[in-house]
Amino acid sequence: MAASETRVLLKDLDLTGPRDLDSYRRMGGYQGLAKCLRQFTPDRVIDEVKQSGLRGRGGAGFPTGVKWGFVPKTSPKPKYLVCNADEGEPGTCKDRVLMQYNPHSVIEGCLIAAYAIAAHHAFIYIRGEFSEIAEILERAVQEAYRAHLAGTNILGTQYSCEIIVYRGAGAYICGEESGLLTSLEGKRGNPRNKPPFPAVEGLYRAPTVVNNVETLACLPSIMRNGAAWYASLGTEKSKGTKLVPVSGHVRKPGVYEIELGKITLREIIADLARGVREGHTIKAVIPGGSSSPILSADQLDVPFDYESVAAAGSMLGSGAIVVLDNTVDMVEFALRLAKFYAHESCGQCTPCREGTRWLVEILNAIHEGRGHPDDLETIQKLFETELTSICLLWSAVVMPVRALIEKFPEEFRTAIARGTPDFSRMGQPGSPVSVLAE
């Protein structure tokens, strides 16, 4: 029997236009928020979310209720809720579906989270390229204000919260939460050292929770149907459903919703995305966005949940699956990935700024037939600096490129062996930049 989707977030969604406030409310929308404001204390909301087992959908999978619990209750400073709608991890195009077709689920989620942490400002930081989607969100926010679902005395209660849609302007690093917060402060989006974590010192140095769009969009149904209902979905440690955008060499690319752990990676690709193109075979699969280590074709029977994907040596990440068929040249693919991260490095830390550039330089040489036998060793040495930088961007390129070399070593070795080594490029620190400028 073919495996199928389990739709909670995408339930009955009409993919032709945004669901307006009236239809959203007819389907139970804002009942979760009403329940929170009228029946629950903020602490009770945090407890419910802890019990639901909801984990962050932005990449790290950190338990959402636990993160909220880190916000110091006694701090005299204002608190802020920030929705991370920067969606920039290559392969990832799931948050956009929620914002585009069900914007009120995101807005209601923001309000529930803001109430739980006693914030009176909720920001939705949306990537600049999503200009049409930002307009949809902005209109939905205005609808919410007019219906007293945002602003002062929400639903006639004592609780007030402003919602502000803030557009980024083209910088992947602003998806990293501390980079996002510096950007929201109106600066260049440079990440900051952690600790202090945003929950303690975030936006304007005040306690701030940053959650992904999908994480927040889970909250309305959790509050309406109860934590136990949500916790009944998924596995012991990976609760609920997950949006999985499947792209690359599949016949039916798209954003699907699955129950965590109840379907394998192979089933998602074969049954939901209809497999690879006629006459081709799967070569490898990226299971959780471009930063997650690639899995080979014989590793696809892994159930799709945080623990199982981690046990297979990768990570669930953003849940974005990219399928590569037998036509892909892994050296070229690694080079393409490295160039992306080199372009997006904010340049604050030497290992990341120089490492990404050197990685591009070396992979480019191998790709162009100028590689030499020491190159793979040099790359491994570069990778030793993995955890020495301010944010995880450097790690986000080390992980996938390391996996590509580990899984397909013969492709790299063959590419090196077929070329004429170019020793002149070593010791010319200026040279990587010229490659990037292409």
Next chain:
Amino acid sequence: MPTIAEAAAEEARAILHRLPNRHSSSIPLLYLAWKTCAWLTPAALEEIAALTGLSPATVEGIAGFYTMFPLHPRGKYHIEICDNISCYINGAPDLKNHLRNKLGIEFGQTTSDGRFTLDHVECLGNCCEAPCMQINGKEYGRLTVQKINEILDSLD
């Protein structure tokens, strides 16, 4: 060229009023200046500095950090084609070549008649529609050479 204060005083005031911190207005004001002046002229950057209380150099540094902001005039149509992984393995390199040949310019350049500026961009967050591009912010997906030709021909 009208200043922000002349063309969009109301909008500028609304931005400054809405955000809890004046510095946070810099990016929304850069968008506003882009809309009113077509590109971020030195005069516009100075005006934003005055409005936000940041130095002109800081404002310029902010504008330069974000790739979307035009620090130089762009063509009437700004074509941005994605060549990140999902688009890359679905034929983006060929489409990039096609665009270069068709327009007769390199990436980063503008046609001499000022109609087209060509850029390649990183993942546009539209990977299930790969290969894809944007023209002046509007999304186009599942591109082929033929589809690109049709799209360009349909522009006035």
